[in-house]
Amino acid sequence: MQQIPKEMFQPAVANVGEAEKLSKPSLSFWKDVSIRFRKNKLAMFGLILLILLVFMAIFGPYMTKYDYATNDLMNTNQPPSSKHWFGTDELGRDIFTRTWYGARISLFIGLAAALIDLVIGVLWGGIAGYRGGKTDEIMMRIADILYGVPYLLLVIILMVILGQGLGTMILAMTITGWVNMARIVRGQVLQLKNQEYVLAARTLGASTSRIMFKHLIPNAMGSILVTMTLTIPNAIFTEAFLSYLGLGVPQPLASWGTMASEGVQALQYYPWRLFFPATFICLTMFAFNVVGDGLRDALDPRLRK
Amino acid sequence: MLRYISKRLLYMLMSLFLIVTVTFFLMRAAPGGPFSSEKQVPPEIEKNLNEYYGLDRPWYIQYFDYLVSIAKWDFGPSFKYKGQTVNDLINEGFPVSFFLGMESLLIAISIGVLLGIIAALNHNKWQDYAAMVFAVLGISVPSFIMASILQYFLAIKLGWFPVARWESLQHTVLPALALAAMPMAFIARLTRSSMLEVLGNDYIRTAKAKGLSQGQITVKHAIRNAILPVVTYLGPLSAQILTGSFVIEKIFGIPGLGSHFVTSITNRDYTTIMGVTVFYSILLLLSVLLVDIAYGFIDPRIKLAGGKKGE
Numbered sequence: 001m002q003q004i005p006k007e008m009f010q011p012a013v014a015n016v017g018e019a020e021k022l023s024k025p026s027l028s029f030w031k032d033v034s035i036r037f038r039k040n041k042l043a044m045f046g047l048i049l050l051i052l053l054v055f056m057a058i059f060g061p062y063m064t065k066y067d068y069a070t071n072d073l074m075n076t077n078q079p080p081s082s083k084h085w086f087g088t089d090e091l092g093r094d095i096f097t098r099t100w101y102g103a104r105i106s107l108f109i110g111l112a113a114a115l116i117d118l119v120i121g122v123l124w125g126g127i128a129g130y131r132g133g134k135t136d137e138i139m140m141r142i143a144d145i146l147y148g149v150p151y152l153l154l155v156i157i158l159m160v161i162l163g164q165g166l167g168t169m170i171l172a173m174t175i176t177g178w179v180n181m182a183r184i185v186r187g188q189v190l191q192l193k194n195q196e197y198v199l200a201a202r203t204l205g206a207s208t209s210r211i212m213f214k215h216l217i218p219n220a221m222g223s224i225l226v227t228m229t230l231t232i233p234n235a236i237f238t239e240a241f242l243s244y245l246g247l248g249v250p251q252p253l254a255s256w257g258t259m260a261s262e263g264v265q266a267l268q269y270y271p272w273r274l275f276f277p278a279t280f281i282c283l284t285m286f287a288f289n290v291v292g293d294g295l296r297d298a299l300d301p302r303l304r305k
Numbered sequence: 306m307l308r309y310i311s312k313r314l315l316y317m318l319m320s321l322f323l324i325v326t327v328t329f330f331l332m333r334a335a336p337g338g339p340f341s342s343e344k345q346v347p348p349e350i351e352k353n354l355n356e357y358y359g360l361d362r363p364w365y366i367q368y369f370d371y372l373v374s375i376a377k378w379d380f381g382p383s384f385k386y387k388g389q390t391v392n393d394l395i396n397e398g399f400p401v402s403f404f405l406g407m408e409s410l411l412i413a414i415s416i417g418v419l420l421g422i423i424a425a426l427n428h429n430k431w432q433d434y435a436a437m438v439f440a441v442l443g444i445s446v447p448s449f450i451m452a453s454i455l456q457y458f459l460a461i462k463l464g465w466f467p468v469a470r471w472e473s474l475q476h477t478v479l480p481a482l483a484l485a486a487m488p489m490a491f492i493a494r495l496t497r498s499s500m501l502e503v504l505g506n507d508y509i510r511t512a513k514a515k516g517l518s519q520g521q522i523t524v525k526h527a528i529r530n531a532i533l534p535v536v537t538y539l540g541p542l543s544a545q546i547l548t549g550s551f552v553i554e555k556i557f558g559i560p561g562l563g564s565h566f567v568t569s570i571t572n573r574d575y576t577t578i579m580g581v582t583v584f585y586s587i588l589l590l591l592s593v594l595l596v597d598i599a600y601g602f603i604d605p606r607i608k609l610a611g612g613k614k615g616e
Contacts, residue, residue: 042441141316148320150589152548153582154327160570160578161331237447244449244552246571264453264556268461278450286445293441 036298043294049287057107060100068101068254079272086276098254099276105255109170109239110232116174117231121181126212129189147179159247166249173235184227188220222299229292233285240281256281313597317590324586328579329371380580391580398562401471405561406546408477409485417489418535421496428501436493443490449552452483471559480557484549488542492535500531536600540593547585
């Protein structure tokens with residue numbers, strides 16, 4: 001056996017501070033979520049796609065010299081070419097320009113509907129959940145009754161009567177659309193309000209609105225965010241669907257739904273007129289769906305590795 | 306159980322009451338009376354018509370009459386097609402829509418569940434990824450785009466199926482597929498995730514330790530529990546198929562209630578829109594109720610007496 005001289009041993013210096021040191025810097029909840037989200041390739045792909053779509057919605061219409069509404073009857077139903085990148089429609093309007101104008105409208109409808117749902121839903125669900133008792137009972141019964149009303153049928157009826165337009169469409173979508181958000185927020189608040197930190201905040205004399213906005217809502221943010229990202233594709237779908245029924249935004253405004261519904265009628269002879277708006281409807285819905293799924297997975301602590 | 310059902314029934318009636326009321330007052334607010342058309346009707350005739358249909362009476366009487374007639378399953382006349390009632394339209398169109406809907410329901414559930422199970426059993430293998438890519442794509446393609454794609458490629462280009470119309474079973478394949486695509490994709494995802502959760506349970510391990518084969522475990526133990534979320538989805542699913550049928554029937558030229566509904570929207574045939582909407586609402590609310598009740602029977606863990614939805 002090899003002899004080890006005594007000089008080679010050294011006493012370990014007990015460093016009190018060092019012992020307490022964590023092996024990994026502690027991460028805030030959102031940092032953790034963002035790391036997990038970035039590991040999800042499909043969701044990242046969706047996010048990049050979304051950024052591209054938003055970029056094109058902002059700048060796309062300026063990339064050509066055409067206007068979305070100007071007719072050019074000498075050049076109707078042109079196939080895609082170097083002059084008209086996506087071709088032209090039956091009135092000779094440039095489909096590339098119209099597609100990106102349509103992107104603005106579709107994205108605007110999606111975002112606006114989701115935001116309005118968010119505001120009403122968070123307030124309604126938050127108050128019902130936090131107050132509890134009779135208030136909760138009455139508010140949630142109202143929500144239950146609205147929840148039972150078939151969504152698309154109500155939207156169709158409203159659009160028929162109120163007339164076509166961006167504003168009426170968003171109103172029609174949000175009139176019962178917020179119920180889902182309210183239910184989710186209420187569920188979260190019910191769960192959170194009995195936690196010790198809420199009790200502590202209340203003992204310290206925090207007002208109800210402070211507890212609500214500083215403690216409850218931020219902690220429920222995960223589910224709220226996921227619900228929102230999944231509301232947007234739904235709204236975009238509803239817009240396309242309504243446009244298809246002839247209840248969309250009025251001409252000459254371009255929306256993907258109206259463009260697709262015009263394209264379907266010309267499918268046999270001019271397939272590109274359906275192809276472009278249809279592709280972008282699908283891409284946008286796909287992007288929001290995978291981002292929403294990715295967020296849900298990233299926010300779920302049970303999936304933490 | 307009985308208490309639960311009666312409670313649900315009450316809510317259903319309230320939702321229905323709400324939608325009937327909303328449609329009634331919206332329709333009253335609609336621009337132009339039902340008899341104001343391009344052709345000028347002499348005022349005496351208009352007065353007589355209004356009297357005949359009870360439109361000269363105060364609104365609360367009209368409203369009450371309307372509620373009574375709905376309760377009697379009478380959805381009123383069509384104002385655009387003379388001599389035809391909404392009931393006629395329903396009797397004529399609904400069987401067709403019902404057949405189409407059932408066919409796509411069957412396709413969506415059977416293929417969706419199968420895909421989900423295959424994906425879950427091969428978790429993180431290529432079958433899983435393939436099924437899930439398919440599912441995400443399916444969710445992202447609206448039914449009317451799917452319909453146009455199928456029609457263009459399978460009917461016009463390849464000629465495998467008839468392009469449109471409603472004559473033989475062959476004619477039903479493409480519309481049913483187009484209608485089923487989105488729910489099918491959703492069911493596949495739902496089944497996969499619940500299947501994965503179930504497969505991680507202890508009793509599955511017990512079954513495996515007992516020496517059961519993978520097939521037996523899947524069929525006898527896993528699927529029965531994994532299928533529950535799919536059952537809860539049946540309510541929204543029927544809503545989706547029903548509303549989807551509007552455009553699908555239009556695209557494929559199917560003489561169902563959905564295409565009648567779309568035509569009445571284009572014609573602004575207010576009474577028909579109103580009647581069909583109420584009919585559809587009754588249908589949807591009933592199917593959601595049935596699903597909820599069925600859920601209670603299928604899953605013995607859920608006690609419905611608490612009045613909470615089976616969650």
